[in-house]
Amino acid sequence: MKKAIIIGAGIGGIALAIRLQTAGISTIILEQRDKPGGRAYVYKQDGFIFDAGPTVITDPNSIKLLFDLSKNRMENYVNLLPIKPFYRLYWGKEKFLNYEDNIKDLEKQIAKFNLNDIKGYRLFLNYSKKVFKEGYLSFASKSFLTINDMLFILPKLIKIKAWKSVYSIVSQFIKNDYLKQAFSFNSLFIGGNPFSTSSIYTLIHALEYEWGIWFPKGGVGALIKALIKLFQNLGGNLILNSQVISIYVNNNKVNKVHLKNGQIFDADIIVSNADIINTYRNLLGQYAFGKKKYMNLIKKKMSNSLFVIYFGLSEQYTHLAHHTIFFPSNYKKSIENIFGKNFSRDNLSIYLHSPSVTDLSLAPTGCSTFYALIPVPNLSNSSINWSEESIKLKNIVFMYLEQYCIPNLRKKLITQRIFTPNDFKDVLGSYLGSAFSFAPLLTQSAWFRPHNRDKNLTNLYFVGAGTHPGAGIPGVIASANITAEIIFNDINL
Ligand SMILES: Cc1cc2nc3c(=O)[nH]c(=O)nc-3n(C[C@H](O)[C@H](O)[C@H](O)COP(=O)(O)OP(=O)(O)OC[C@H]3O[C@@H](n4cnc5c(N)ncnc54)[C@H](O)[C@@H]3O)c2cc1C
Incomplete structure (x- = not known):
């Protein structure tokens, strides 16, 4: 039976742990805090x-x-x-x-601000639904490990004018200043500046109305408890108060993690749900490639x-x-x-x-x-x-x-x-x-975001807000689905 270690019990880490354990991979989550959930x-x-x-x-x-x-x-x-x-x-x-x-009542609210904007709102909603279909239902479930993956979606990004910002797209359809704010603010939920974040993130509006x-x-804590209970019922192991301080590499593969309390765990698959920059800086900083990757990643713009x-x-x-x-x-x-x-x-x-x-x-x-x-x-x-x-x-x-x-x-x-x-x-x-980790800019999304698997260490993976597709609960669960698919493919499962 293959053994996997997941560093961090954030929602992305837990979702991936459930997927791996369900697929028959013996999975341990090591979490530094006294409770799971990470940001939750x-x-x-x-x-x-x-x-x-x-x-x-x-x-x-x-x-x-x-x-x-x-x-x-x-x-x-x-x-x-x-x-x-x-x-x-x-x-x-x-x-x-x-x-x-619901849209009907929302339109009544829009009318309070500017009756003429109802028409523009409907056009915005149609745009947002299109982006949702391409950007969420299609890109967010796909891995971006190679530049070809990115080239494949380029025509779609051009079609939805992904280089434009959320605010500029909203302003194209809606004229009232208050309504422009109302339909652009939610990119802030994933750490995105509405004036520079790619219009891809207008999909949040359609996503909210779709589902x-x-x-x-019992609160979001009750959801975390439920996910952990499911993971444990499947036979998974969550170990709290366990800070990982290094990941070991042998023959271009990761094979062990070392805890602050001195314990060592070995594994066939290691996944970091911890901050990606700090994973390379602190957990792999003893290797030249870890330091180099860290120096490259800090050039990106954080949220x-x-x-x-x-x-x-x-x-x-x-x-x-x-x-x-x-x-x-x-x-x-x-x-x-x-x-x-x-x-x-x-x-x-x-x-x-x-x-x-x-x-x-x-x-x-x-x-x-x-x-x-x-x-x-x-x-x-x-x-x-x-x-x-x-x-x-x-x-x-x-x-x-x-x-x-x-x-x-x-x-x-x-x-x-x-x-x-x-x-x-x-x-x-x-x-x-x-x-929210890296800012959700077009130049830091999909293939441009740190990949769900390390480029050289073929059994080191990432899950959570710092990897594709990005932050937010739907984002980190999608990242868990993508990382699981890559792992299953890598081990021929
Ligand atoms: C205040 C706030 C409000 C938000 N509101 C919303 C919202 O309403 N809706 C929404 O969808 N999203 C929201 N988000 C975003 C969402 O919560 C996050 O994007 C998501 O929860 C991040 O999950 P993650 O898998 O990346 O892991 P994280 O939550 O980042 O968890 C990572 C875990 O790794 C652990 N860890 C780190 N280093 C180590 C180590 N060396 N050893 C062991 N463990 C380690 C940490 O302790 C942590 O538990 C919000 C975020 C914040 C901060």
């Missing part, structure tokens, strides 16, 4: 349950498929609840758009980071939507704030996650669980001292939320915790503290 970690604090990362679950079928592979039923492990509206978007206190869960937006009962405040309040708020986004008065400046050199506390975009609206079990009786997320620069912007900035930023965000949607927030505060770009670097081992 769970903090439990003073009776509140905080999902640390992803909250918007799209493409539920990609998750269900992981259960179907072994004829298990997802419903026996976890329930996904539909979210309605998908999002509520605010500009100031009064102006808002309910990003409804809906969901939230697991932004995030500043997240998790907080629990002693009241329930039924007027809120599950997902709310507060747009600043100057959208362009707020994006420059995240991706440019000069960070300022003005013009912040804030995403408020209010899971208690959907599931009361995430907070003590009568209370509510929240997180507020602000996209911020990654650590390549060294002018920000995050220990000082955190306090200032937190106060601004709390004051903003008090003014716009949660009066007396600070009086109701029971518990809070903060996650900064430094934590992305130190806790998750993320290069430059980026939240």
